[in-house]
Amino acid sequence: MTIKKNFVVALGMLASVVFISTTAMQTEKVQDEKKFKNLKVLPKNISEKQLDGVMDEWAAALGVRCNFCHTRNEETKRMDFALDSKPEKEMARKMYRMTATINKKYFDAGKDSIGRVMELGVNCNTCHKGSSHPELKAAYVPRARRPQTPPPAQQPAPAPVQN
Template identity: 55%
Template sequence: MHLNKKITVISALLLAVVVLASMTLQQPQRPADPPVTNLKVLPKKLTFRQVDHIMDDWSASLGVRCNFCHVRDNAANKWDYASDAKPEKEMARHMYKMMVSINKKYFKAGDKDSLGMVKLTSVNCNTCHNGKAKLELTIPKRQGFGPPPGGAPGARPQGAPPAGGAPAGAPPAGAPRQG
């Protein structure tokens, strides 16, 4: 009985020594993020990783890669993210400002819709681009005339039977089928 107590105490002390030693060991330092420069519409206090995450979202929303807005410095064998050589980069800035303006005007945090529900939506690059770099103007084809979507009081969809009856042009109930 006395031996088990000694083993437990020694085990606890060894565990404490191991834990303390592992906490005091020098943790390997990851390389420092490169500095972020030439931010004109994004907050200047963002880290490289934060900007990289934003750029990942934008590139996915437009279905493009880094080279769509950025140029590569072949002499240094790296991307020159600060360069404004491509007009697409300036267009992205304009689009970002437009998106922020729309969200501030129509999707304020805590705003409520007509039903009193808190609005949780806003627009972003993907709202309009849907994975395409260039927007295409598309006009929906007319489907013909009929009741409004969702129906109006007393209205019925085209081809629907009247209340309690068969569709227009259908044989009377109980008539033999032809065919």
């Protein structure tokens, strides 16, 4: 009887190991197959977690949601992040290139683990501060100048009035 119990336990453990390893391989395969489409400024090898972090950072800096740059696919009723149908998406790419250039040129920014220029000096929030279309604000507005008129002519003070 003990041999049968040991055999059943061993068979159960073997089945568990096979199941777990198969599941792990399928998960890896799904992650390998999940390549993002239409990445033009972000690295092709970016992970889903890193991409979500970048998108969350940009959305917060502009005070917007995903649909500000991305379009919904009406057939699937889901966001189609690869589409380039909104001009805001191309503007975001231009702004990313601009900040990367500024940080590399003026702040000696290196690249991070996935090849993005590290944000040391400026980023989206530097200008946007939660606004999708930030207004240009002057840092210093001089006071209105008084008209330059010559000083009044020196006239003798009036004589005191005597009563």
